Amino acid sequence: MSDLHLLDIYQLADKLNKKEISAVELRQEFFARIAKFNPEIGAFLRTTETDEAEKSDARRAKGEVLSLLDGIAMAHKDLFCTAGVVTTAGSKMLANFTPSHTATIAEKLANAGAVMLGKLSMDEFAMGSSNEHSAFGVVKNPWNTAKIPGGSSGGSAAAVAARLVPYATGSDTGGSIRQPASYCGVTGIKPTYGVCSRWGMIAYASSLDQAGVIATTAADCALVLEKMAGRDERDSTCAPNKSYDFTTYLNRDLEGVKIGLPKIYFEKLDPKIAKQIQAAARQYEELGAKIVDIDLENSDIAIAAYYIIASAEASSNLSRYDGVRYGYRAENPKNLDDLYRRSRNEGFGAEVKRRILLGTYALSAGYYDAYYEQARRGRRAILNSFKKAFSACDVILAPTTPTVAFDIGSKTSDPVEMYLSDLFTVAVNLAGLPGLAHPCGFVDEMPVGCQLIGSHFAESRILNLAHKYQQVTDFHRQVPAKFR
Ligand code: GLN
16 A cells, blocks of 8 residues: 555655546545454445546546545535435434435535545434444544543544544534544534535534534645535525635735634633643734633533534424335334334434423423523524624634544533533634634543634635645644554
């Protein structure tokens, strides 16, 4: 095996360009790594053999390269529908679901020349923070296989961390890109709500769900996200911008950029993690940024507001899985009611059932005002707090997670404990803001990530910051020993 897996997208594109390698060879390299390493970490649920690499090589031979992503191997989180390829969302409910359509973001990447190698594991319907709530097995963290990779895009983060693909798609409803990226020592971005189309992405909580990308560098994230983003008539919540430019400003000078550190996020933070985030702040300072302390009011209500809103939307979205139209169907039902009950009971896992129950309760007639309406007001207050914070700074620097990746099995019996690992990520989704996580150190031999939060549509700013940081640090180049 060569060292190709250690290269980022720009470096691989250069090799393809110089004809030092072909897309077919590149695919072979990564397939060989997946065959060798995936059994140990379980990031891929399945691999897919397409003719995309051959087509890419043919285009290149004719000088018709589509983009820097042309011929580069990648994989999708298994909640993006891919026509003709089983798409499960990590659920038994969809174990045999073969969509007839391809998600807009997957189609856009294919149109840019992406070569799909397979589909990646995730928590069932993207509900979870550890990838332990998957119907198809727990994914292991490549840095220590006794630890969780994070969730719900755990397969995406683990696959990139183990260098089984240069990049992967993910989705983030309450942290599912940033949190696993941090636990696995890779870089991930969740854009502003509406930048990427949600069409063809299996819904969890529609007002919070956004697609995004996990890669090894911020520059790669910018490149991929730029191709995924843009208006789609099939998703009415998609922002009007037809295209985005995330790459032109990657090298912008950071002189005078004001970075806010929310004091409240550091109050109860593990001092070892806090030290790494503060070190990142100092590095940004050396790059010319100005660090200021900021208030971020209402941070204490984010988890409660998020889990009510997300569960409420989930209970509505998941009602489509009734055993009739598509998905799992119970055998030999006695009547229609029995069909509904048993299909859902047998098809959904425990965490998904918990969310449906919570959400249905929060929306029920007697409790709507007390829970859902209250959570909506909280959401609005959180948005206002961010707006206020952005009047004092350009970008917010925060921890991504309260701890480093925890032991497999250590939080599965206590759902609230699991929910609390999303302490620093959910507010960003409630406010619809862009958030990026990048590695910034190690604690107890596990990676730590910090989080950059931008104002609405400020993706290019947070990508710019992370890129500059990665020019002078090498945390993002660290690869777990076993996978080098
Ligand atoms: N951990 C959060 C949840 O379970 C966030 C998941 C996500 O972003 N998809 O809801």
